[in-house]
Amino acid sequence: MTIKEVAALAKPWVSGSAQPFVRIQSITKKFDDFVAVDDVSLDIYKGELFCLLGGSGCGKSTLLRMLAGFETPTEGSIEIDGQDMAGIPAYDRPTNMMFQSYALFPHMTVERNIAYGLLREGVRKAEAMERVADMLRLVQLERFAGRKPDQLSGGQRQRVALARALVKRPKLLLLDEPLGALDKKLREETQFELVKIQETLGVTFIVVTHDQEEAMTISSRIGVMNAGRIVQVGEPAEIYEHPNSRFVADFIGSVNLFAGHVTVDEADHIDIATPELEGVIHVGHGVSCSPGQELFYAIRPEKLRLSRARPDLPNTFPAMVDEVAYMGNLSIYRLRLPSGRHLNATQVNLSRHVEDAISWDENVWVSWDDNAGVVLTR
Ligand SMILES: Nc1ncnc2c1ncn2[C@@H]1O[C@H](COP(=O)(O)OP(=O)(O)O)[C@@H](O)[C@H]1O
Ligand SMILES: [Mg+2]
Incomplete structure (x- = not known):
């Protein structure tokens, strides 16, 4: 294979070589008369870390919630891994969602928090604890397994929430402002960890963020949203160097x-x-x-x-x-x-x-x- 062909395989959105893993087709969500998501179509491929980027209120969370099954589309269809999601409840979807407010159980240890969903699903205890141990290693929290959430820093709590979402082995992880509660420096460190973990597991991530620097740092591709619509989709450099409108040029950088x-x-x-x-x-x-x-x-x-001297440009x-x-x-x-x-x-x-x-x-x-x-x- 030529280098070009290898690169195209790594970027199915360029080569068109793979079926999209997530197919969003003409999705609209209305709350009464208000159109929160407006005729969005989007293909996302296996193994991508796809960011939905846009200002507050542009419909990012609503779109994510429709993927998770917490919100029913007014129109349009969603396919995940070749399966139509219409009528399929959240708990039967191959997805899991990580919320901005990490919603950890305060009275449970880190280990228990991560194991909770598995045990409730009826996974045998020995197997569950093995999977929890794997996750603790992945997010580098082995030493904190016995602590309660209030004995952790914000960054550590964020990692517990991530481990808890990943331990169920979703095919698609949906993350709504996953780093929103962290301060700037920790946020930047955690961005790299998130990418590393995502690459290690190969799970498809869809991340909602309003932070354009964050989207530029972590994404395989970015979908820029404005007023319920996707206004441009592209790799970070493409969006930065070739914005398709004043809105995108001004929003990114x-x-x-x-x-x-x-x-x-x-x-x-x-x-x-x-x-x-x-x-x-x-x-x-x-x-x-x-x-x-x-x-x-x-x-x-x-x-x-x-320059002080007149250049020849x-x-x-x-x-x-x-x-x-x-x-x-x-x-x-x-x-x-x-x-x-x-x-x-x-x-x-x-x-x-x-x-x-x-x-x-x-x-x-x-x-x-x-x-x-x-x-x-x-
Ligand atoms: N359950 C709801 N009922 C009525 N309006 C809603 C509801 N959920 C979201 N909205 C409205 O839809 C718009 C998009 O919301 P949201 O998807 O949360 O935006 P974002 O995540 O981009 O900040 C907002 O104007 C919000 O007020
Ligand atoms: Mg939101």
């Missing part, structure tokens, strides 16, 4: 957005004029648009270069430095253009002492490559 119109429309390049820049924006590839069309141009702060504009925020690993520059428009630019701090770094009130050139930005028509 930070972006400088210009509104303008097409002045040159050629097969291999276009020019965009915007009242916010003197001169035009050169785009180094063709775009399906028409001359005069109104559209948008998005460029990420890290794609902008700053197709997009070069004068600017003044309004503010500099030193963030350690990088600096964020707030630039003001002659039109009064502001731009954000980030520069990586490679060495500890940057002699003669560009600073406040300096006149500089801001520039970018003609393929550094994205043209958006909506």
